[in-house]
Amino acid sequence: MGAKCPNEGLRRVLGEADWSQTQLAQAVNRLGRECGMQLRYDNSAVSHWLDGTMPREPVRPLVREALARRCRRPVTFAEIGFAVDTSASHASTVENLVDLERLDMDPSRRGVLGAGLFSVALTIPDWQDLVGRVEAVQTGRAARIGWNDVEMVTAMTERISDLDDQFGGRHARPMAASFLVNTVAPYLAADAPEDVRKGMLSAASDLCYLAGYMAADEGAHGLAQKYYLRALELAGQAEDHLTYCTTLRGMSVQAVDLGHGPQAQRLADAAAAASPQAGPRMRAFLAGQQAHAYAQIGDRGGALRFMNEAERAMDRAEAREKTFGAYDPAALNYHFGQVRYELGEVEASIIALTEAERLRSPIERRTRVRQVALCAERQLRVGRLEEACVTWHRALDDYPLVQSGRCDDRVRDMRALLRPHLGHPGARELHERSRTLHGTRAV
Template identity: 65%
Template sequence: MGKRTPNAGLVRLLRESGWTHGRFAMAVNRVGAETGLRLKYDESAVSHWLDGTMPRSQVRPLVLEALARKLGRPVTRREAGFPSTPALEAGSEDPLEGLMDLGRQDADPSRRGLLGAGLFSVALTVPGWPDVVGRLEAVQKGELSRIGMADVRTVTAMTDRISALDDQFGGRHARPMAAAFLINSVAPFLRADAPHEVRRAMLSAASDLCYLTGYMAVDEGLHGLAQRYYVKALELAGSAEDHLTYCTTLRGMSVQAVDLGHGVHALRLADAAAAASPQAGPRMRAFLAGQQAHAAAQTGSRRDALTYLQEAEVAMDKAESQSKPFGSYDPASLNYHAAQVRYLIGDVVGSVRAMQESDRVRFDVFRRARVRHRALLAERQLALGHLEAACTTWHTALDDYPLIQSGRADDRMREMLRLLRPYGKNRLVRELQERARPMVPSKVEEKS
């Protein structure tokens, strides 16, 4: 067997990172854990990689992501000395073929590994507005018959129905419906001939559906998959010259990042959404500023967080109607952002009060949010030492929990059982545990 050639690219990147071999291995293991992989790499594995042994194909994206997070910039396969995979390189595909392939792979669980379904990447290239405007012009005319505004209304109505199902029952069952609709109806519509205004409206409707599908993937913890849907939503919004959906998608990407603890990245995305929003009205401004406040608080910037939060509160007060949510943003959402900011700056009492107000004013249709946020409220009540109040709140979350299918709700309930373990002698706790255990699924982890 011939002698392997050392991987000079990976050597350079490791030197730039300042990591030891052991720290590098630990970082890759941590990224792997986010995808459900139990990796046990150590410094000897890193030494083998540097000497020219190629990491398994499943592990290479994890290596790139670990380096990107450390270096604060994208790291390409070529730069790391890994073989390229052109089919998955951003921008290398026909945009509509890429959309159909994404939907097909999502509909087939056996192929989700190709998407990096569980891996959230801070190094993802987010296309700017000038990069996506008009990108689909080259494939405007297709083989199908001409479409009209009735077809656009069909896509919009289907998206609204799927969104309502997601809010009430969670995305576990609704997302496959969305993926199938993208494959079988939306992509062919985008290839069909149409007048200019109809085409723009169809692109906008398709963008909104991609955003929703990405949001539902987040709900299941499929973060790499969600990011690819979000990028498709940005591309379609740009082609439609739809600033609203473009900004909404950037904000959704910020929500995903902040929930995963990537505050700096989340704030960058939230600021980009605010900057791209043309002449935002008060409700849209509240929608954007509330997310900026949450992300800023996670970065440790107390002053900026409180400034953005005040801006969101003032904008909400000016909104023409607080009875109708904008993109699910309403007084309950604003109070949730206030609760998150208060908690991150150390005001747990204020956070609990804001979450209680959020629960009081939340619309009944948002059942999934009600379960998750009540569970989070109970966690913070317990952090204050209010065990009885926390148990009461968790019981209210359990009232709705069997009606939804949501990975994030499952995570909150597993956290409840973990937090209650030290209190097993308490009668109220035992009653809550006995009620919850038959309902809460165990965490299924993929081993390697």
């Protein structure tokens, strides 16, 4: 048996990270906990890796991810000297989509999917790399479809989105997965005129984006990334710039919510750069997210510049159409609140979140629970305990009707924040009310 070769690639990247062997081992152990693995690596394990021993296959992505997060850039397996299986088949986009959806439909596998790791090293395909790829659909497998089928898929996506807004994605996402496997995938394999084929690809991309958003809401962040990548591929094959940019922006939202500011900024900028001749509402939609990402990385000037751009664009959009759209004044004020908070202006953040609540459509129950609870957390932070309790009560009014991982997190945090204040009657009453929900929800 030949002697192992030292892994100079891993040594170089470890040096770039400015980490000791122990620090890398600790970071890998932490990432293991993120995806449900109990790891106990120490510096001796990393020493073996540097000497040329390969980590176990499930651990290799964790090593790569740990280094990518530390270096704040994508890191490839080849760069750190880890073998890559080149025999894997290059299945079509539709086949990959069906495999993903079937797993998501299976309750016995949902926990495994949900434990997938959120990766900052994820490679985002460029628009030009996606447009017109011939592997998208193999026609002739099913009956010919027409525009009425495209319209049906679009309408179904809108209905699932409404359910998600009202009740959260915990129950709606399996519906989306089932619909994608049983209806949309056969449509993608059907014969169709070119314009109808692209319309169906675009409709499928929208539905994949929605499934990714719902997965992120549930805290299944690795799964959400998989859905988002499928949405990007389908959008490129449909030549649908709007959904491609919307998906990149959604990926930025996911990253900023998880505290990965540099990746959030990169994705938000990519979404804005890829948006051709965006109208005012779309420009506000993109610039608001750029503002939040720039604020998180501490770029105050960039954050305020994009926030002003979003506000001006929204003013133009509202002047043209006096109805709420997908990005509306409530969403804009939410972004104001997040930017101000990231910049350390907590009182200004509370004002903006309060205005967002006033403007929000009644149907957006899940968003209301989460953002009202955020407002209460910030009221408590500046010492306004009684006001925070009143605000939290409003969040709890709607909470029992919403099945959402992010809302569960807000209620769990509320209970932890209230524990030091249980001598106050209002705080004790609120805490007791939240405990009555414990029998129906794991918070």
